[in-house]
Amino acid sequence: MRLPTWIRQHMAALRALLVFTVLLGVIYPLSVFAVAQIPGLKDKAGGSIITVNGKAVGSASIGQSFTDKDGNPLKQYFQSRPSNAGDGYDPTATAASNLGPEDIVDSLPDPALVAAGKEDENAKQSLLTQVCQRSKAAGELDGVDGSRPFCTSGGVGAVLAVFGDRTADGKVPHPTRVVSLNEQEGVVKAPFITTYNGVKVELAKFGEEYARGLVVPIKGNAPTTPAVPADAVTASGSGLDPHISPEYAAIQVKRVAQARGITPTQVEKLIKVEQTGRALGFMGEPAVNVLKLNLALDKQFPARR
Template sequence: MRLPTWIRQHLAALRALLVLTVLLGVAYPLAVFGVARLPGLKDKADGSLVKANGRLVGSSSIGQSFTDEDGNPLKRYFQTRPSNAGDGYDPAASGASNLGPEDVVDKLPDPRLVAAGKEDGDARRSLLTQVCARSRAVGELEGVDGSRPFCTPGGVGAVLAVFGPRAKDGTVPHPTRVVSLNEQEGVVKAPFVAAYKGVRVELARYGEDYARGLVVPVRGRAPARPAVPADAVTASGSGLDPHISPAYARLQAKRVAQARGITTAQVEALVKDSRTGRALGFMGEPVVNVLRLNLALDARYPARE
């Protein structure tokens, strides 16, 4: 007896479901698991975990902070690049800030909340200000010039709102008012530049709308090639990058050597040994794994307490 068409269609769908379940739900996962157990792959499949003296200290594939309880960098260790993954290097919150190069204007905090010792949840630092603040902090930590183009000496984005009649090309040739957008009145004493095209520059006031002004970033006199490398002030796309550039490692070598009571040359030798070349000889850039470098330092040159 021939079954009705609708029953045959349902039976065919059921057979396909069972076959695909066995192949993709059982066989394929088991095959992947078996391959991951092969010598040479097992370590990576387990998370590239790193142990020191029998104790788990981290993963060579995921960055981590080397700071004290208050979040201050430990001078005896190399520091990793910034992270926007959760509270920092959180694998469950991997991701970037999603802020682009045109994100240059801060959302200022409510001074009443700041005066009360509270945090304004609506305030937000622009990508430019984040980069400027990080560069200034790294410069102070490493004893170098932390200035960057389009950054104020105070570590915020050097951005003006210029008001006045606009020319056909969109510029404001004869300003009537100029405001430093990222420098808040009551927080800084004076703007990073006193005047712009002959007009006195004002500090920004909380709650005032400057949207009608032309946003003008000011390059300033910082060197075209800052002393602080780019990877020291920007986070990776995943927020989990465990590597830094050789340039950033060299910048930190003197500080680490002083903290451990050894020579800079000794530290730089370890940096050279910890350096990894381009993948397959041509992809990416040479990098230094921070966790492995710090472990090598502890093993060879223990920090003085």
Template sequence: MRLPSWITQHLAALRAVLVLTVLLGILYPLAVTGIVQLPGLRDNANGSLVKTGETTVGSSIVGQAFTDADGNPLKQYFQSRPSAAGAGYDMDSTSASNLGPESIEDTLGDPALDPNSADGDGSSQALLSQVCSRSKAVGELEGVDGSRPYCTADGLGAVLRVFYSDGLSGTVTRAVSVNQRCPATPFIGTYEGVTVECAKFGEDYSGGVLVPVRGDAPADPAVPADAVTASGSGLDPNISVAYADLQVNRIAQARGITTDQVRALVAKNTTGRALGFMGEPAVNVLELNLDLDSTYPFHG
């Protein structure tokens, strides 16, 4: 008995679904899983986990913070670069800040709200102020000049809203340091003969022209770029050799060893350029800190 064509078509489709399910849903995943467990591939496939004894302390391909319960850097450890993934190095929220070079004006929070509450006070920092505040903090931690171009001495973006008599031109009638909330003292006293004001919550400064002010910071800051900017994924496990070198003196002092001893471990945990020419040398922070603990234990 010949089956109707619509039934044979459905049976053919069902057979195709079953075959493809077995091939692509069962056999292929099993084959890939088996292949990646071969020596040389196994560690990466399993997350490149790093263990101390029987305890898993992290992954060599995922960064982590080395801070105390209050978020303060632990002085005996090398510090990772900043992270925009969640609250920092959150693998469930891997991301960048998505802020670009034009992000220079902060959003001031409502002083009537608690900035530490669950909802916050509505404030947010522009990328420029994030970079400035991080550079200031790293400079203080490492005992170097943390100043950068276009940053105020208090670690904010040095940005004015300048109002002109004819809109976008003419004489300056008003200048506001938009990232410095009152009663802060503006980073410069006057701009083209007009006294610079601090910023007040609720005032509309959109009619002014945004003017970043370079200041007198050195063109080549002491604090490297990767110490003040997050990676695209927010999970970068490495820092630059320059940032590692900046931290050597603090580590040596905290652990009571010489800077040469610390630099030797930095060199040991530094990887070169891929294929000899791609990228830059990098230092794996977790592996370096574990090497420090095993070689020169910290006794507090």
């Protein structure tokens, strides 16, 4: 007896469901799990967890902070690359800032909220100001020149709004007003430059609109190649990068050595041990795993109490 078409269609769909359930819901996951148990892969599949005296201290694949309870960098440890993943290095909120190189103007905070000790949720730092602040902080921490092109000495983006009639190519040869967009009145005493093309530079005021002005970044006199490397001031795409460049490690050597009462040469030797080369000899750049390096320091040269 031939079954009705609608019954045969439902039975075919049921068979397909059962086949794919077994294939994709049982066989495939078990196969992946089995492959993950192969020596050399098992550790990575388990999260690359590093333990000390039986206690998990972190993952070799995920960055972490080395700061005190107030968020201040611990001088005896190498510092990691910045992170925009959640509150920092959060695997459940992996993300980048999604800000590009043209993001150079801050949204200034309401001074009334700041005076009341509150946070202005509408305020936002531009990518440029974030880079400038991180570079300044890293320079102060490690005793190197933290200045960068297009940054003020106060650690914000050196950006002007220039008002006046524009030429056909969009320039303002004879400005009538100039405002330092990222320096707020009441926060800083004076703008990073006094005049621009003969016009006195003003500090930005909260609530004023400067969109009609021509946005002009000012390069300044900072070295073209800053002492603080790029990975010290920018977060990775995932926000979870556990590595820093050898260049970033190098500027931290003196501080770490002093905090631990050892010589810079002793610290540099550990950096070379923990440094990895390019993948397959040609992909990527040499890098240093921060957690592994700090653990090696704790093992060989415990910090002074």
